[in-house]
Amino acid sequence: MYQFFDVENADDLKLLHKSVRANDELENIVEQVQWQIIESFSQRDMQGLTTYEAFFKYESGVNPRDVIKVRLLGYNEDDPEQSEAGLKEAFRRTIAKIASWVIRNYSNPQDVKRIRQSQREVEYSGMVPTWENFPKGWDRLFKNYDARIQPYGI
Secondary structure, three states: OOOOOOOOOHHHHHOOOHHHOOOOOHHHHHHHHHHHHHHHOEEEOOOOOOOHHHHHHHOOOOOOOOOEEEOEOOOOOOOHHHOOHHHHHHHHHHHHHHHHHHHHHOOOOOOOOEEEEOOEEEEOOOOOOOHHHOOOOOOHHHOOOEOOOOOOOO
């Protein structure tokens, strides 16, 4: 599924931190990161825009028949590899930045190593690669392509 970042392409590998280029999990993490970036910019058609009638009909104002689309200018829904060149470069660089960050921090322990709650003890270690804990500013390169509809109401 390498639409934007290919782990076998030397130019793409140069974007990664040196210490992670030969990591065994690189291919899996790149795929997850790419999917999560696309998911974070996905949205139902007309989400956030509602009429008085639609609000009461569907409670949230979202028509369940509306198609989920990737809200990035220049993104080709039918063939993502044919997307706009600037958007593809933003994907490449962002995927490299996040994948490097995830792999380099994956084995680092969190702030809390062990928590003991009565009979149960839990140990936290590693970083889970989700967009919720990607490094701050991870979406900076997408600011000119972001076409998500911002929710509002009256």
